[in-house]
Amino acid sequence: MSNDKILMCPPDFFTVDYVINPWMAGQEESLSLERAKQQWETLRDKIGEFADIVTIEPQPELPDMVFTANAGVVYGDKAIASHFMPHERRPEEHYFKKWFRDSGYDLLDLDDKIGFEGAGDCLLDRRGPWLWTGYGFRTEIEAHAEIRRFFDIEVVSIRLTDARFYHIDTCFCPLTDGFLMYHPPAFDYESRMAIESRIPPHKRIVVDTMDAGNFACNAVNIGDRVILNKASDPLKARLMLAGFKVHEVELSEFLKAGGSAKCLTLKLNEPRR
Numbered sequence: 466m467s468n469d470k471i472l473m474c475p476p477d478f479f480t481v482d483y484v485i486n487p488w489m490a491g492q493e494e495s496l497s498l499e500r501a502k503q504q505w506e507t508l509r510d511k512i513g514e515f516a517d518i519v520t521i522e523p524q525p526e527l528p529d530m531v532f533t534a535n536a537g538v539v540y541g542d543k544a545i546a547s548h549f550m551p552h553e554r555r556p557e558e559h560y561f562k563k564w565f566r567d568s569g570y571d572l573l574d575l576d577d578k579i580g581f582e583g584a585g586d587c588l589l590d591r592r593g594p595w596l597w598t599g600y601g602f603r604t605e606i607e608a609h610a611e612i613r614r615f616f617d618i619e620v621v622s623i624r625l626t627d628a629r630f631y632h633i634d635t636c637f638c639p640l641t642d643g644f645l646m647y648h649p650p651a652f653d654y655e656s657r658m659a660i661e662s663r664i665p666p667h668k669r670i671v672v673d674t675m676d677a678g679n680f681a682c683n684a685v686n687i688g689d690r691v692i693l694n695k696a697s698d699p700l701k702a703r704l705m706l707a708g709f710k711v712h713e714v715e716l717s718e719f720l721k722a723g724g725s726a727k728c729l730t731l732k733l734n735e736p737r738r
């Protein structure tokens with residue numbers, strides 16, 4: 466089996482100079498670019514042990530371009546590019562679209578009126594043939610039908626209700642073999658029901674407020690590896706019991722922008738089911 470392929474963007478121009486999620490408020494002065502670069506390189510090297518890394522060239526004035534999960538979402542040889550809700554990130558769209566086109570993807574250019582933030586809000590289940598897709602903050606429900614139509618795959622709509630968990634990948638992480646790491650309070654009642662009807666109890670790994678606040682759900686999963694910023698001992702034990710090996714990589718500087726390991730990556734090989 467060939468390696469997973471993952472897109473990352475070096476943090477050359479990373480900073481916090483606008484506030485588009487609650488984590489960014491008050492962080493403008495506190496960021497160390499030096500530390501961010503070291504943390505990003507450590508993450509890249511760790512992921513590089515288990516997958517092939519592809520990089521996109523960073524652009525000046527686009528500090529959040531490091532979060533390649535928001536470039537778009539890939540399924541088979543097709544991709545849907547993001548259309549950002551915050552106008553601050555809209556100039557990234559041009560570079561990500563160009564990258565998808567140059568890389569040979571069949572690209573859906575979503576209707577300009579619909580907000581959609583890529584794999585930040587759209588996660589393939591690791592066992593069932595469906596896409597867990599968030600809405601409520603950065604992706605609009607109108608995008609869900611477009612995703613279903615273009616990819617020809619079932620879309621399970623999940624409503625996000627807590628502004629701190631504004632992308633589904635901040636509070637929900639499908640894992641190999643149908644496991645799921647998630648923070649239930651981040652979803653409305655119907656969405657929790659939808660989750661629980663598809664994931665049997667022994668496959669659910671519930672993440673508490675403290676671990677969720679450390680972005681434990683924002684994990685990169687490659688095979689039996691789970692790479693994340695930080696996890697408590699009980700969460701690590703639960704993951705190990707499920708057969709996973711946990712790697713912690715400190716990503717404090719990226720948490721100040723409201724992102725962590727998973728946000729800094731985009732999985733490029735998502736074979737059609």
Ligand code: ARG
Binds near residue numbers: 486529
């Ligand atoms: N500052 C970025 C934003 O608010 C962080 C994006 C995090 N990405 C993610 N996939 N959760 O858009």
